Amino acid sequence: MRCLRPVLIVLGLSAPLLPAPISAAVPVPAPALANASLRPIGFHDLPGWGEDDQAAAFRTFLVSCRALARTPDExxxxxVPALVPGLIRACAAARALGTPTPTARVARLFFEANFRPYSIVPEGTPAGFLTGYYEPEVDGSPVRDADFTVPIYGRPAxxxxxAPPQDSNRGGAQRRQGDALVPYYDRAEIEDGALAGRGLEIAWLRHPVDLFFMQIQGSARIRLPDGRVLRLNYDGHNGYPYVPVGRLLxxxxxxPxxxxxxxxxxxxxxxxxxxxxxxxxxxxxxxFFKAVPLAHGAGAxxxxxxxxxxxxxxxVDRALHTYGxxxxxxxxxxxxxPDALSPxxxxxxAQDTGSAIVGPARADLFFGAGTEPGAVAGRIRHPGAFTLLAPRFQADAAP
Structure with missing residues (x-):
């Protein structure tokens, strides 16, 4: 029986030896993804699956499980909620392992037992597309002075x-002008002072390009002169579509x-x-940004x-994929x-989204905070193969 117990836990099956009961499993139907076909494959067909450290992915998966169990403050x-019932079931199986740090082999068994791989084949393109992102760290000031003249604005009232709140990083935005609703101020109008004097300035930066990259990434850490670090997160935009200036160049x-x-x-x-x-x-x-608490060692x-x-x-494209x-x-x-490719x-x-991340096989890889991760992230504009791990089971909804 001692040999059977870990296997049952990894498989997510009910058994008297489990530390906590898991509800009866119901197979999940084959998933669907708009603008792509999903082709079932075997884990042995994934290049590099056997060499990856699935324990690292397991720890990140548990972070998403906490969000599925309790809605975070921010x-x-x-x-899309399509995979949520199955993910909740898989999270229960993950917690039943009894440790957040399993070995790579146990973590690999967990994913193989609780998920089924589907190759994502986007319509009209041979492969997916990857970019990178990071959390900038820049010097700033809580007040304007001779060195720091570029304002970071909070969300205007x-x-x-x-668009509805769940679509807040897409769609347009307006403001009231007399009895009419008109498009909100664009970048040029804001830079020319449309929001000045309203008390919306959260902090000040040295160079406009620092703010520009902050807005592309959606968050930042601002190092203040007194040694404090201010964490800023996305809090809405002015409603205009994002235009990649790199493409213009x-x-x-x-x-080139x-x-x-x-x-x-x-x-x-x-x-x-x-x-x-x-x-x-x-x-x-x-x-626009808002200040949020920054715990020691906390990531973006x-x-x-x-x-x-x-x-x-x-x-990922949140209109197609499920967080977690x-x-x-x-x-x-x-x-x-820049001159050498590595596997x-x-x-x-999947834990984040972005207005420029559109399509079933499109993703932004997060590389961390600071200059070095930013350099790596800035080089990524490459094709890639995507394989969705869809949950095998979901909890039986019957009482």
């Missing part, structure tokens, strides 16, 4: 989103496609401030309301430098 736009022949990165964008903006300012204004979208918060794990958390779902990514990426074969957990 939650972003919601994802007159901002009226045209490529189209105009200003930066193979050299495009966030570092190259920064170089262009800083080398010619007037041209850089005009470039940034072509992205009329403007993001994803839309699921949980701290993100570098190398294991991804942002495991997705295996296989790609060759420039992790060590990236990792089980990731």
């Amino acid at each position: 939650v972003g736009p919601t994802s 007159d901002l009226i989103p045209t 490529i189209q105009r022949g200003l930066v 496609r193979e050299e495009m990165s966030m570092d190259r964008i920064r170089q262009f903006i800083e080398a010619d401030p007037a041209a850089g300012r005009a470039l940034m204004r072509e992205n009329r979208s403007f993001v 918060l994803g839309a699921q309301g949980v701290p993100l794990t570098p190398g294991r958390s991804i942002a 779902a495991p997705i295996f990514i296989a790609a060759d990426l420039p992790l060590a430098g 990236f074969r990792h089980l990731m957990i």
Whole structure:
């Protein structure tokens, strides 16, 4: 019986020897994903599955399980709930293991027993597409002075989103002008002072490009002169669609496609401030922030309301995917430098989203906070293979 007990726990099956009861299992129907076909495959068909450290993915999965059990205080736009019943069941099986740090082998058995892999084949394209993101860390000031002149704005009270709260990072935004509703101020109008004097300034930065990259990433850590670190999170935008300025630089022949990165964008903006300012204004979208508590060692918060794990958390299209779902990514990426590709074969957990993350096989890989993760994230614009791990079982809803 001692040999049977771990197997039953990993499989998520009820047994008298379990430390806590798990409800009867009901098989989950094959999942569906808009604009893609899902092809069932075996775990042995996943390149690099046997070499990955699934224990790291297991720990990140447990973080999502906490959000499924209790809604966090800071939650972003919601994802589709299609896989939630199955994920709740898998979370119960994960907790039944009795440890948040199983061995890689036990973690691998857990995922193989509780999930079924489906290769995501997007319509019209041969592969998925990956980018990277990170949490910027920049110097700032709580007050304006000669060095810090670029304001970070909180959400204005007159901002009226045209989309429901669960779609807050998409859709338009308006403001009232007399008896009419008109589009909200765009980036140029805000930079020219449309919001000045309202007391919306949270902090001040040295350079406009720092704010621009903060708005692309959706969060930041601001190092204040007194040693404190201010954590800022996304709190809405002005309703204009996001325009990737890197694509504009490529189209105009200003930066070769193979050299495009966030570092190259920064170089262009800083080398010619007037041209850089005009470039940034072509992205009329403007993001607002709010200050949130920063616990020691805490990572950036994803839309699921949980701290993100570098190398294991991804942002997905929340209109298609479910937060907490495991997705295996296989790609060759420039992790060590811009001139060499390294194999990236990792089980990731969907915990975040973004307005530019659109499509069934589209993801942003989270690399952490600071300059080095930012350099790696800025190099990622590469194809990749996506495999959704859909739950095998969900709890029996019958009393």
